[in-house]
Every structure is written in C-alpha cells, then in structure tokens.
Amino acid sequence: xxxxxxxxxxxxxxxxxxxxxxxxxxxxxxxxxxxxxxxxxxxxxxxxxxxxxxxxxxxxxxxxxxxxxxxxxxxxxxxxxxxxxxxxxxxxxxxxxxxxxxxxxxxxxxxxxxxxxxxxxxxxxxxxxxxxxxxxxxxxxxxxxxxxxxxxxxxxxxxxxxxxxxxxxxxxxxxxxxxxxxxxxxxxxxxxxxxxxxxxxxxxxxxxxxxxxxxxxxxxxxxxxxxxxxxxxxxxxxxxxxxxxxxxxxxxxxxxxxxxxxxxxxxxxxxxxxxxxxxxxxxxxxxxxxxxxxxxxxxxxxxxxxxxxxxxxxxxxxxxxxxxxxxxxxxxxxxxxxxxxxxxxxxxxxxxxxxxxxxxxxxxxxxxxxxxxxxxxxxxxxxxxxxxx
Amino acid sequence: xxxxxxxxxxxxxxxxxxxxxxxxxxxxxxxxxxxxxxxxxxxxxxxxxxxxxxxxxxxxxxxxxxxxxxxxxxxxxxxxxxxxxxxxxxxxxxxxxxxxxxxxxxxxxxxxxxxxxxxxxxxxxxxxxxxxxxxxxxxxxxxxxxxxxxxxxxxxxxxxxxxxxxxxxxxxxxxxxxxxxxxxxxxxxxxxxxxxxxxxxxxxxxxxxxxxxxxxxxxxxxxxxxxxxxxxxxxxxxxxxxxxxxxxxxxxxxxxxxxxxxxxxxxxxxxxxxxxxxxxxxxxxxxxxxxxxxxxxxxxxxxxxxxxxxxxxxxxxxxxxxxxxxxxx
Numbered sequence: 001x002x003x004x005x006x007x008x009x010x011x012x013x014x015x016x017x018x019x020x021x022x023x024x025x026x027x028x029x030x031x032x033x034x035x036x037x038x039x040x041x042x043x044x045x046x047x048x049x050x051x052x053x054x055x056x057x058x059x060x061x062x063x064x065x066x067x068x069x070x071x072x073x074x075x076x077x078x079x080x081x082x083x084x085x086x087x088x089x090x091x092x093x094x095x096x097x098x099x100x101x102x103x104x105x106x107x108x109x110x111x112x113x114x115x116x117x118x119x120x121x122x123x124x125x126x127x128x129x130x131x132x133x134x135x136x137x138x139x140x141x142x143x144x145x146x147x148x149x150x151x152x153x154x155x156x157x158x159x160x161x162x163x164x165x166x167x168x169x170x171x172x173x174x175x176x177x178x179x180x181x182x183x184x185x186x187x188x189x190x191x192x193x194x195x196x197x198x199x200x201x202x203x204x205x206x207x208x209x210x211x212x213x214x215x216x217x218x219x220x221x222x223x224x225x226x227x228x229x230x231x232x233x234x235x236x237x238x239x240x241x242x243x244x245x246x247x248x249x250x251x252x253x254x255x256x257x258x259x260x261x262x263x264x265x266x267x268x269x270x271x272x273x274x275x276x277x278x279x280x281x282x283x284x285x286x287x288x289x290x291x292x293x294x295x296x297x298x299x300x301x302x303x304x305x306x307x308x309x310x311x312x313x314x315x316x317x318x319x320x321x322x323x324x325x326x327x328x329x330x331x332x333x334x335x336x337x338x339x340x341x342x343x344x345x346x347x348x349x350x351x352x353x354x355x356x357x358x359x360x361x362x363x364x365x366x367x368x369x370x371x372x373x374x375x376x377x378x379x380x381x382x383x384x385x386x387x388x389x
Numbered sequence: 390x391x392x393x394x395x396x397x398x399x400x401x402x403x404x405x406x407x408x409x410x411x412x413x414x415x416x417x418x419x420x421x422x423x424x425x426x427x428x429x430x431x432x433x434x435x436x437x438x439x440x441x442x443x444x445x446x447x448x449x450x451x452x453x454x455x456x457x458x459x460x461x462x463x464x465x466x467x468x469x470x471x472x473x474x475x476x477x478x479x480x481x482x483x484x485x486x487x488x489x490x491x492x493x494x495x496x497x498x499x500x501x502x503x504x505x506x507x508x509x510x511x512x513x514x515x516x517x518x519x520x521x522x523x524x525x526x527x528x529x530x531x532x533x534x535x536x537x538x539x540x541x542x543x544x545x546x547x548x549x550x551x552x553x554x555x556x557x558x559x560x561x562x563x564x565x566x567x568x569x570x571x572x573x574x575x576x577x578x579x580x581x582x583x584x585x586x587x588x589x590x591x592x593x594x595x596x597x598x599x600x601x602x603x604x605x606x607x608x609x610x611x612x613x614x615x616x617x618x619x620x621x622x623x624x625x626x627x628x629x630x631x632x633x634x635x636x637x638x639x640x641x642x643x644x645x646x647x648x649x650x651x652x653x654x655x656x657x658x659x660x661x662x663x664x665x666x667x668x669x670x671x672x673x674x675x676x677x678x679x680x681x682x683x684x685x686x687x688x689x690x691x692x693x694x695x696x697x698x699x700x701x702x703x704x705x706x707x708x709x710x711x712x713x714x715x716x717x718x
Contacts, residue, residue, distance in 0.1 A: 062540050063640065195687065219687040225636050225643060228403035229681035229689060236396050236559075249542050253638045260551040262561060281544035281638050284454065 058125025074323025173205025203245030408674020417621030433648020439629025480622025659707025
C-alpha cells in the first residue's frame with residue numbers, strides 16, 4: 001500500500017500540472033487504487049470506453065509479497081503514463097491480492113470476472129495460483145498476461161486467454177543447468193526442490209539436464225525452517241554446486257544452515273529467490289549465490305529504469321519490467337478500443353518492442369523472444385552477470 | 390541405510406540440537422496440562438514472541454558480525470533475559486485473559502480448548518500485522534526496522550558465527566551446537582530443581598496431584614497456575630533464543646509447526662510428565678533426522694507423527710506415563 005500511495009501523489013501532481021481542469025475526477029480515480037473504481041458512470045469519448053480497469057493478480061501481502069509488489073509497481077508506472085496522456089479517459093488498477101496462495105486464487109478470479117470493467121489481468125504472478133485461477137479466466141474469456149509465472153505446463157492446457165511475457169522454466173531450467181555446467185564448472189551437482197509447482201518443475205529440468213553429474217537430490221517443504229537432514233545430505237554428497245528450485249523464504253534459512261555447517265560449494269537458485277528478503281535474511285550466507293532469471297536487468301532498459309526510480313525512489317526489481325510490459329499490452333488494447341472480448345485477439349496479434357524484449361506471443365501464448373540472465377549476490381547486492389547464452 | 394551409518398553422528402548431533410528446542414517448548418505444554426488438564430495450544434505463540442524478542446533485543450543493541458567474545462556473550466545473555474521475560478509475560482497474560490475468566494465460570498474443558506486455539510490465532514496475527522498496529526500510532530516509519538514487512542521472514546544479525554570446535558567421526562561439532570545443547574540442559578536442570586525443591590514447585594506438584602486437597606492445605610491455586618504459566622513461558626523463551634541462534638530466522642507463523650512438534654514430544658513422553666517431555670523432545674528430534682535419512686527428507690514429518698501413533702497404540706499414556714504429581718519432578 002505504501003508504494004501505491006506515494007506514487008499516487010506524484011501522478012496527482014503531474015496530472016494537475018498537465019491537465020488542470022478535472023481535479024475532482026483525478027482525485028476520485030487516484031483514491032481508488034484498491035478494487036473499488038471511481039464509478040461515476042461510464043463516460044465515453046469517441047468510441048473509446050472509459051473507466052476501464054486492469055486487474056493485478058498476485059501476492060501483494062504475505063511472505064512472497066515482494067515479488068507481487070515489484071510487478072505492481074511496473075503495472076502502476078504503465079497505467080500512470082497512460083493516464084497522463086489520456087487524462088479524459090483514465091484506466092485504474094484493480095488489485096487481487098492472492099498472497100500467492102493457490103487456494104485463494106479461484107475466489108479472486110471469480111471476483112475479477114464479475115467486474116465487467118476489467119478488460120485484462122496482469123498475472124497471476126505465481127505458477128500454483130495460475131493453475132488454480134487460469135481455467136476460470138479461460139472460461140470467462142478474460143485475458144491474462146503473466147509477468148512471472150514460469151511453470152511450462154501452464155501453456156499446455158489450451159487456455160485461449162493465457163499469455164506469458166517471459167521465458168518459462170523449460171527455458172530457464174536448461175539455462176540454469178548450462179550455467180552450472182559451463183560457468184560454475186560443477187562436476188558434482190546436488191538438486192533440491194520445495195515440492196511446489198514452480199520449484200519442482202524447475203528442479204526436475206535441472207535434474208534431467210545434469211543427470212550425468214548429479215550426486216543427489218532432495219525435497220523440502222514450504223514453511224520449513226530447519227534443514228538439518230538436507231544439509232547433512234548435501235555435505236555427505238561432497239557436492240560442489242547446489243541448485244535449489246523454490247522461493248526466498250526457504251532458500252534463506254537453507255543456505256544459512258549449509259554455510260553454518262561449512263559447505264563451500266556454489267549455491268544456484270532461480271527467479272523465485274531473486275528478492276531483497278533473501279539478502280536480508282541469509283545475510284553473509286547469501287554472498288556468491290548465483291541467481292538465474294528470465295527477467296531483464298535494469299541496465300537493459302535505461303529509460304524504464306529512470307522512470308521507475310523517479311516514481312518509486314528505488315531501482316526496478318524482479319519482474320517490474322515484465323509487469324510494465326504486460327500492462328502496456330493491455331493499455332494499447334484499451335487505446336485501440338478493445339473490450340474484454342476483443343482483447344484476446346488483440347494480445348494474440350501483438351508485436352511491439354517492450355522494455356524487456358520484443359513482445360510477441362506464439363500459438364500457445366508463450367513469449368516468442370526468450371532471454372535468461374544470470375545474477376550474482378555480491379557485497380549484499382544482486383548484480384547482473386549478463387545473459388546466459 | 391549405508392547413508393545413515395556414514396552420517397550417523399551428523400544426524401545425531403543436529404537431531405539433538407533440534408530435539409533440545411522441542412523439549413524446552415514441550416515442557417510448557419506438559420506443565421500446564423499437569424496442573425490444569427488443559428492443552429495450551431497458544432503456547433506455540435509464546436515461543437514465537439520469544440524469537441522476536443530475542444531478535445529485536447539484538448537489533449536494538451546493534452548486534453553485528455565479528456564482535457569480540459565478551460560482547461557476543463553479553464548480547465546472548467541479554468537475548469536470554471529479554472526473550473524469557475517476554476515469553477513469560479505473554480504466557481501469564483494469556484492465562485489472565487484467555488483461561489482464568491473461563492475457570493472462574495467453571496466452563497467445560499472444551500471451551501478452554503477453543504479459547505486456546507483462538508488465542509493462538511490472535512497472538513500470531515497480532516505479530517503478523519504489527520506494521521498496521523504501529524501505523525495506528527503513526528510509528529510505522531520510526532519503527533520500520535522492527536515492524537516493517539511484518540509477514541516476511543525476519544533474520545537475526547550474525548552475532549555468533551558457527552565455528553567447528555571438535556570433530557565427532559563424520560561431523561564437526563560447532564560452538565553453536567554446544568551452546569544449544571548446554572543451554573537446554575542448564576534450563577532443564579534448573580526447572581527440575583525448581584519443581585522438586587522450591588516452595589512454589591511443591592505447590593505445582595500439589596495442585597497437579599489433587600487440586601482440592603491442595604486448596605484445603607492452603608495452596609493458592611490461582612497463584613500456582615500463574616507460576617506454572619510463567620515457568621512454561623520462560624522455558625519457551627529460552628528455547629526461542631536457542632532456536633534463533635541455530636536457525637536465525639523467524640516469522641509470525643513460525644510457532645505453529647514447532648508448537649505441533651513440541652506438543653507431540655510432550656504426548657510422546659507422557660503429557661503432564663516433565664522428564665517425559667524432555668525424553669519426547671529428544672526422541673522426536675532424532676527420529677526426524679534418522680527417518681529422513683532412511684526414507685527421504687520429504688517424509689520427515691510423516692515419520693515423526695507415525696512414531697507418535699505407534700507409541701500411543703502400545704502405550705496410550707506415553708513413554709513415561711502421565712503424572713506430574715506422582716513423579717518426583
């Protein structure tokens with residue numbers, strides 16, 4: 001909430017300076033950063049529909065909220081830029097805070113579908129909740145562009161409304177495996193997953209690709225805090241690298257306990273761990289961690305990075321750019337006068353350069369351009385090592 | 390099997406350190422059960438408040454990595470004092486608010502159990518919403534280091550880096566392992582002596598054995614119950630410090646799973662029986678580790694609870710039987 005409030009202020013100023021007149025309407029729209037829109041009737045200018053909304057579906061509170069908030073900021077930036085240009089016909093963001101919990105996802109999806117002003121959804125952010133919510137969106141014909149759910153199986157369901165603005169784990173997994181083999185030069189690799197849709201999917205790909213050099217495998221659980229048995233296994237295997245498929249809340253205590261036990265190998269994780277909370281909690285144990293991510297580093301889109309920094313007073317983070325791109329596609333659709341039904345075909349035919357990559361989707365809704373980057377934790381910061389080729 | 394043999398000591402030592410934490414928390418369940426015949430489900434939250442108290446105490450003192458040994462010892466001592474005081478107070482407050490009014494009205498045990506579960510949720514969510522709570526007083530920004538990101542993990546500063554002290558066949562025992570085990574044993578001995586020798590301890594045993602006779606003999610039951618909660622809370626506070634030194638990360642819901650495990654340990658050893666709780670804690674910690682070595686880490690919790698079921702099938706009152714009053718401690 002903090003972030004949306006403070007950025008709300010800046011938009012407010014901007015729109016006042018540029019437009020001046022519809023102060024009250026602007027204030028109404030801005031106060032409505034929650035789910036309730038400033039519904040003062042559906043005003044129309046030309047054939048464009050106004051008062052439309054973009055849904056933001058993901059964890060905005062809860063232990064995985066940071067990823068959701070990074071995306072939300074990207075979406076907000078795109079919407080604010082749109083509103084500054086179209087002050088007479090604003091778009092608002094409707095938040096659907098799933099807390100990353102698949103059991104909450106279907107209920108929220110129904111809520112989003114029932115709100116007829118929502119023409120498209122950015123999200124769901126995680127793979128588990130996507131699996132739970134996307135069938136409903138498909139049935140209702142409400143387009144979803146996920147900026148972060150990377151489980152490959154999601155695209156295999158024949159959902160017509162499913163689009164993914166980044167590479168999936170089937171591309172991230174091999175890239176991680178390649179990096180472990182070629183750059184880390186590991187000969188004894190251990191793989192752990194957290195049994196989640198995302199973590200297991202990713203870890204299984206790495207297991208398959210590195211089967212020849214695998215020295216062991218293990219499964220932990222989400223919310224686990226003591227990893228004693230896994231630590232013993234990793235140490236006993238004499239692994240020189242460990243790949244963990246999972247999220248930051250478990251990765252932090254895991255690496256901390258491994259380092260405490262004196263394990264010296266390279267810790268390789270994927271995008272689910274690319275989060276400030278990992279650094280805050282694992283502290284010095286996080287140093288040297290390699291993070292793969294289909295997310296573009298800020299330096300690949302300097303203009304976006306500058307605008308983001310100006311709006312939120314912090315650098316863009318994981319999937320902020322993808323969130324921005326996803327929202328941009330929907331906003332372009334709104335500008336072209338598309339309603340909920342017309343949006344699916346619009347997104348399907350979309351082909352434009354975004355801040356992260358060329359935005360174009362294949363028949364399954366997968367991103368046509370796929371780039372995977374490597375990052376490393378150095379001096380308490382996540383620094384980019386460039387694209388994994 | 391070969392893996393278990395090769396890594397026997399590694400699994401044993403880590404199992405014992407975790408078991409020590411279970412045992413200390415289990416004492417709280419067992420003490421309260423012995424005196425009140427009530428399972429204090431909110432005890433896991435008492436533990437969780439201890440972890441945060443320890444964390445914030447270090448944060449407040451500016452604890453950091455690489456400090457001198459006397460300084461580190463100082464920090465740890467303060468951690469213990471603050472966490473034990475906090476957990477003790479939370480436990481006493483809990484008894485005051487959630488149980489005593491029910492007892493005064495002679496509510497049936499089931500009502501107290503529901504009250505316990507409710508109190509557990511309230512305490513946990515209060516911690517998970519602490520940023521909003523601070524926001525009510527406009528202190529959200531000032532206290533950001535303490536209340537910010539309330540639903541995320543919070544990590545302890547690295548005041549004590551584990552260093553290998555000696556090698557036990559296949560495992561390098563670290564200073565943290567030693568501290569955890571010694572700390573837990575010290576607390577257990579203190580408690581054992583307290584219950585066995587002190588006046589209040591005698592009162593606890595008397596009430597556990599026969600509340601009415603104890604009342605006739607002039608034992609103030611309310612006072613004894615309060616002391617029982619306090620002692621259980623203090624033990625949970627000590628467990629919280631040991632947990633933070635070893636795991637180093639806590640969260641508003643960190644008490645839940647650990648609480649369930651500790652409760653299991655208490656039942657395993659015989660609920661109401663202090664030594665049973667200790668035995669149960671260690672057995673549970675070890676079983677989890679051995680079990681995960683034999684059948685896979687993902688079965689860790691299954692093995693632990695399976696053990697519980699099997700033991701209760703053959704010994705329904707737990708390994709050492711339920712009796713706070715009759716046993717000498």
